[in-house]
Amino acid sequence: MSLFPNYHRAPVTFISAKNATWVDDHNQTYSDLSSGIGVYNVGANNPEVLTALTDQAANIWHVPNLYQNPLQETVAQKLGGDTYTTYFANSGAEANEAAIKLARLATGKSTIISFSNSFHGRTYAAMAATGQDSIHAGLPMLAGFKYATFNDINSLQALINDDVAAIMLELIQGEGGVIPAEPEFVAALVKLAHDNNILIIVDEVQTGIGRTGKKFAFENYDFEPDIFTSAKGLANGVPVGAMLAKNKLAPALAYGTHGSTFGGNPLSMAAASATLTVLEGLLPELEAKITLFWQKLSEFNTLASVTSVHGLGMMAGITLNIPVNRVVSDLLSEHIIVLSAGNNTLRLLPPLTISTEQLLKSLDQIKYYLS
Incomplete structure (x- = not known):
């Protein structure tokens, strides 16, 4: 054993990323709604x-x-x-x-x-x-x-x-x-x-x-x-x-x-x-994207698997009545990167620079999975 077993690592290896899209070692692309646990706020591999x-x-x-x-x-x-x-x-x-x-x-x-x-x-x-x-x-x-x-x-x-x-x-x-x-x-x-x-x-x-x-x-x-x-x-x-x-x-x-x-x-x-x-x-351009983010998230409240939706800005929690770790794993298989948090919550931290199209498409995919 070369590494301590203190992490549960998903069976995927990422080799490159740009803004909200990550690429694995099989050249498959993923939509990132995690920002690397809140790190890539201005997008992965930001040119500046x-x-x-x-x-x-x-x-x-x-x-x-x-x-x-x-x-x-x-x-x-x-x-x-x-x-x-x-x-x-x-x-x-x-x-x-x-x-x-x-x-x-x-x-x-x-x-x-x-x-x-x-x-x-x-x-x-x-x-x-x-x-x-x-x-x-x-x-x-x-x-x-x-x-x-x-x-x-x-x-x-x-x-x-x-x-x-x-x-x-x-x-x-x-x-x-x-x-x-x-x-x-x-x-x-x-x-x-x-x-x-x-x-x-x-x-x-x-x-x-x-x-x-x-x-x-x-x-x-x-x-x-x-x-x-x-x-x-x-x-x-x-x-x-x-x-x-x-x-x-x-x-x-x-x-x-x-x-x-x-x-x-x-x-x-x-x-x-x-x-x-x-x-x-x-920052001055972010308000419109945040509004769309929460308009789409409000639709999740109607889903039987969702208990509540909460957060602020580009930071959202979707509390579930199904196991969140299974959801995170299944969504990764669907090439969407999300996180979990306490109290059986699906956590979304998309890059602030994610395109509106990619954000809404990813949220629609998550909503479809949870339906």
Whole structure:
């Protein structure tokens, strides 16, 4: 055995991809409604990102964080403007680890409140912040984490005390079943946090970089978090993570408190910068596609196999009363790439750049299968 058995891999090998079409080693094409688990937000093999990568690769691939890296400054400005200070990592889990550390350093408090069915990563603190017993199974968890019920402000209120450093949440729980936060819940959460001098951490690893129709999901809820994280779609397939915090919190992550060998390397920064430029031009045109997406998805509510349809932007969950893993496997056999999520949910994360024709055709195929 050459690889650990920690993944269930489908019996297909992909060798190339362009936008929302993937090609296997038998030259068969597939329609991608997964974005590689929310990574190819601006489409696989995006030409602008490819050019940025190849141009950078011709010069220098790696510069440690012992030296200046102007590309980091460029991407940080595109991400957080003048309001936020940025730290670069290699993944969403690492970005969330940095967010947890910063919240504790900045406040001098220990407790992080997150939510049931949340997912923040599989490194140790991120795993402890994840509110799923299945993720914790067989392992001792780090202290200092409590879990409220998502969309239940009374449950959150009951956990508030003087040792709470931060409330950490996804505004749409992706792995937990594509469940959006209710606007009234978020408004009450923000007030509760502000009234009690508690930081708000928003995990934008899956919901960011245009996935909900805005650059970040919190823009849909009309507030600014104290800290937020990004990864997945940030460099459109090149590994990168980012933790952003309000400028006043920046001194808490002082010299020697945190670091990364590869975080923010020139290749990832070139790809991220190009991705964010593409996204800036894409966002104004996205609303019409999102409208069509949800108009088509509304038809799924009439299907006997469908319990509910929910989500936001180009992020949808279809909860089923038939086994979702079988559906994912069968649809792959029909050359449509989809995902599963918690609570027997079919998860759709199509590239934001998918053509309207390909999107609607793929949804019709899924609807036909579920009928």
